[in-house]
Amino acid sequence: MSNIKNIAVFTSGGDAPGMNAAIRAVVRTGLYYNLNVFGIGRGYDGMVHDDIFAMDAKSVANIIQRGGTILKTARSEEFRTVEGRRRAFENLQKKGIDGLVAIGGDGTFTGASKFIEEYNIPIIGLPGTIDNDLAGTDFTIGYDTAINTVIEAVDKIRDTAESHDRVFVVEVMGRDSGLIALRSGISVGAECVLIPEIKVDYEAMMDRLDRTRKNKASRVIIVAEGDDAGAFAVAERIKERFPHYDLRVSILGHIQRGGSPSCMDRVLASRLGVAAVEALMEGRRGEMAGLIHSKVEFTPFEKAIKHIGAVNDNLLRMVDILSS
Amino acid sequence: MSNIKNIAVFTSGGDAPGMNAAIRAVVRTGLYYNLNVFGIGRGYDGMVHDDIFAMDAKSVANIIQRGGTILKTARSEEFRTVEGRRRAFENLQKKGIDGLVAIGGDGTFTGASKFIEEYNIPIIGLPGTIDNDLAGTDFTIGYDTAINTVIEAVDKIRDTAESHDRVFVVEVMGRDSGLIALRSGISVGAECVLIPEIKVDYEAMMDRLDRTRKNKASRVIIVAEGDDAGAFAVAERIKERFPHYDLRVSILGHIQRGGSPSCMDRVLASRLGVAAVEALMEGRRGEMAGLIHSKVEFTPFEKAIKHIGAVNDNLLRMVDILSS
Amino acid sequence: MSNIKNIAVFTSGGDAPGMNAAIRAVVRTGLYYNLNVFGIGRGYDGMVHDDIFAMDAKSVANIIQRGGTILKTARSEEFRTVEGRRRAFENLQKKGIDGLVAIGGDGTFTGASKFIEEYNIPIIGLPGTIDNDLAGTDFTIGYDTAINTVIEAVDKIRDTAESHDRVFVVEVMGRDSGLIALRSGISVGAECVLIPEIKVDYEAMMDRLDRTRKNKASRVIIVAEGDDAGAFAVAERIKERFPHYDLRVSILGHIQRGGSPSCMDRVLASRLGVAAVEALMEGRRGEMAGLIHSKVEFTPFEKAIKHIGAVNDNLLRMVDILSS
């Protein structure tokens, strides 16, 4: 058992729906165990610049349903320097903070590891990123909401595609990972899904586009932004081969990050938020709390850090079968 | 009173939410008055190629809530030729069709005018376009849904903007008209709205961006696609002036067309669909049914055709007042 | 021109989506004209109990998209007494408040009239109620959102009704007015709509239910809560006549009040909020700002007070035609 008395929570990296639910869970759990709880604004940058403030139960009232993060998030060049981290630690010391909960992704945990190494301060991480690209958890906070946002958008595009017998190439988020593309592609009945993990077989794609013509007025191709080509390049190739296609490109972009979190993200964020505080109290540090097979599990930061899992072959095969 | 016995309905131009509600109203009203009702697939193109089929009450069951158009829509080069229109008319004659309801925009009514001129067939038009750029109706079918889609998307973007203290330039539809930009801009609390009708005063925009910084973490600029610059060009200028801004661009694109129609669009489409059939029965032709001050009014096609109304100055002024 | 320097805004009566947009518009417009702006918590009750506080541009940042009212609303028995109103006036005087904007309905304006009569304080009203039952405006703030909430809910119910060939009786809000029932009924393709303004012809309803059976698997009857029977009583009668129907009742209830306001409600609230402050500055008082034929118009409180308009016969007739 640790003697932690004062904890602080912050969000870092790109915002993700469910971050507020996680913040709320950390704050309320801390208070439940009679800890003092602080919030840090704008991630590591706020730590360096002393943007640290007490939080109570009311500070997190009525935020569980809000997208974004009330604590804000920002890049911090200064925290990457020895001097920056020294100032950050001094600011925490002034408030007597002896435990941290860091909500973010890959980069967030890299920073946290460095900080622990230098100052031996307990930090527990929570996976807050829409990309679902972290080892140590089946799902990251924000991923489920993001794919639901994608399918709502593509359902709308399908209305137009059907009305005009059109082919749409839709680019979704996922710089290093095709997970958003793959799951949303299956969900919208996409005819093809292109992801960075798999080299695109353009001939197969063209064949499928041609073959599915007889059954389907419209066709939708989902491209992960990290795919080597990108949606416009893919559209260019299709245009070359099938110049008569009525072809359009849509880049979904930033709408994928925001919005009210789904039930799954709210429950996930709440469970992991409770677990993070209890882990700090049990003396854990340098680990990310994740959900594996519906159970909370802890993974050391060095293993949680960016992990491009093997793509589930079954899901890819399903795109073939179901769009036939 | 006319002796119309067989009517047909078709959609033409870009699809718009509420077109299905309009089709349903035309079909059900025709049946109610014991007319035979036909549908024509893919607009004028289906007329030329004899894609004409009988419809009954069941054909339009459970479609009022669907986006797009079950009758599909397409461009028709052939209908622009004398020969194409001749074939179209012959196809209608084969089925004994003696009245048409054309759902679409500017181009749809131009085609209809030509067709009436040559073949003297009664046609009533319904304003189906998200752009709200037709004279003769306060609102076009699809406009209300489109602006609601825009504000839902920008609300999501605002979550991210707030979390990162970012400036977003968001491009919305409206090639010739800033109406979507203006109403959605007011609705999302945009700091600036740029529309094609008004020459952009970049200095004023930069001033406002600078001035609103102290009160607002995030700023959102809405740009109509028809604006001379476009979102990327606007972003470029801002970047030059305020290189330190965390600035992003989002092009909403095709998601603005689809989706389940709003209550307003469903009621509007239903009212005008009923009115169109009754107008044909009363011997009207060559007119568009619209809603002006909550009453159905008819406007000759030549006057309904594309009309860029004066921008409501009060709305523009409101952007200034409310984003201060 | 008046010499108003300090204004206050409050919400009263049932909450309605768009109230926050109206509050924001009042506050920002006041600041734009260099007035001091105060908020009053919990309507007249907060006035009596001195729950009055300064507001600035930041107080209303990022609320335009939120349902409910950040100023809260409550009943106030005390304000109905001479003594209560005296205390309320004294509290306003202490802050030097010389103009009020009251957002609410019928009861709100009755209270305001009494207050003006006794203390001669300028008050402008804004129509904030989902019921759309006020004279002096084509639409009240919240009405458009409420009917959209209704149709989203009934679209879901229709999925189940279609799957089971079921008849649903759905009760929607509207104690004295069938406007929500009528517009939402048309929008969901309801087979019957029962409203308090029109005596129900049960025989006609039974006939229609029976007649529409052949074309339609499912039937939906929309009942306004103010209808003499209520949904359960209507269902009872149907059950007697058609005991073999698979019949269900759904009371939509409180979900109809909340939610993010629609574009129309946000624009309406923003326009009227600007107009209210400018009206106070021009020396107006005792009037409600409304939108009639897309123009802001002012109506004396005594005329704005609860008005059950004649039902639009065309809309009722449409239910008959379109559900055939």
Next chain:
Amino acid sequence: MSNIKNIAVFTSGGDAPGMNAAIRAVVRTGLYYNLNVFGIGRGYDGMVHDDIFAMDAKSVANIIQRGGTILKTARSEEFRTVEGRRRAFENLQKKGIDGLVAIGGDGTFTGASKFIEEYNIPIIGLPGTIDNDLAGTDFTIGYDTAINTVIEAVDKIRDTAESHDRVFVVEVMGRDSGLIALRSGISVGAECVLIPEIKVDYEAMMDRLDRTRKNKASRVIIVAEGDDAGAFAVAERIKERFPHYDLRVSILGHIQRGGSPSCMDRVLASRLGVAAVEALMEGRRGEMAGLIHSKVEFTPFEKAIKHIGAVNDNLLRMVDILSS
């Protein structure tokens, strides 16, 4: 390896979002493997009454995003009789159907077991029910959508609760299981969650309501419909104890069944639909395909049948911690 050539798919029991995605996956997978695929209307009733029809790829185009079930569902008293099942089997034989996919719940699988016992026909089941009350799968098809529908509705109610400082008792579906109540309760930040699995400690509830008053303007209590009391009875007790509370009841009812399926339900339904057909081809029968720890697993019908799992204590404990 089996020699199955002709399969049929049907839905039975209450409709659930994602059933259409499952139907689509079964049909498309069957066609992919060159099987003939039939649909059966209205579940077992359609089997008895020969409502059986061929399906092709087009029959299931553009349905993945639709709620309800295009095959409809119904109770069948006749199928419970020996004679009824005999006729059902004869109807299948006439079409040469030698494999079935049954989408539904507990009752569906009981019928299927009986049918296999008597006629030795291969049947694979898919868990299609919003209640998530089946052993053999972590999630049933429809559950994720239903809880998201619940939280969207309660988020709206929270807007009103906050505006009026009100206490709401909200009843959600779940006759035998509190799973919907528990997960949605955590997601909306409910102050109390009452479920049939756990005897309600009213004193604790009253204490919490009283205690949370200082931090929270509004309180929301989620009650599963299967709870011994029901929402009105719970409200009655609260009213007795705290007569001054502004207290309201909302029964969410049938809106919880419909709506466009979530991404999770679409992917789940698609995966299990593919697996069901492949299982039939591999010679499996009398089993339900489910997803356990992200892998497809098969469970004999007699074990899949209604299972009220132990409630996850951690989730219940979280309600206590997070609403403090």
